[in-house]
Amino acid sequence: MTIEFYSTKDTYGEFSNFAPFPFEIDGLVYPTSEHYFQAMKFSDAQYQERIRETKSPMIAARLGRSRKVKIRDDWEEVKVDIMRTAVRAKIFAHEDLQKLLLETGDETIVEAAGRDYFWGAGKDGSGQNWLGKILMEIRTELREAKIT
Numbered sequence: 001m002t003i004e005f006y007s008t009k010d011t012y013g014e015f016s017n018f019a020p021f022p023f024e025i026d027g028l029v030y031p032t033s034e035h036y037f038q039a040m041k042f043s044d045a046q047y048q049e050r051i052r053e054t055k056s057p058m059i060a061a062r063l064g065r066s067r068k069v070k071i072r073d074d075w076e077e078v079k080v081d082i083m084r085t086a087v088r089a090k091i092f093a094h095e096d097l098q099k100l101l102l103e104t105g106d107e108t109i110v111e112a113a114g115r116d117y118f119w120g121a122g123k124d125g126s127g128q129n130w131l132g133k134i135l136m137e138i139r140t141e142l143r144e145a146k147i148t
């Protein structure tokens, strides 16, 4: 059985980047992994801070997708690592999330985002599902940490 998630209100919605599971990176608290991911698109420290402090992940995503402020030149090269950093920090900050992730066993985890063929599976399932892949990587890491 494939485990699909998308909306924070549905089953496994905790895996969405929009789910409210705060964490700290470099001494700063981010309300969601979406806030961190979107803030890291920019070199402008003030704009990063505006995104971090914004109330909702939806607004963080809107600010991050705006091209009124220039995004960093290396974004395409670093974005998967930045997503990994965000999701890892989120999961490691919350034991309930670690438990939920481990309980998915060996099932494939998929972000069922119909319009997103990079982070999600896209409408027809042909997407790269990078968010699901990152969650499965972290699941392996958690499992290995519990064994040793």
Ligand SMILES: Nc1nc(O)c(N)c(N[C@@H]2O[C@H](COP(=O)(O)O)[C@@H](O)[C@H]2O)n1
Pocket: 017, 018, 034, 037, 064, 065, 111, 113, 115, 116, 119, 120, 131
């Ligand atoms: N809720 C939601 N709506 C969309 O349209 C989406 N594409 C996603 N997927 C998430 O979007 C984030 C990355 O978006 P950008 O690369 O900045 O466009 C990431 O959190 C995906 O999981 N979610």
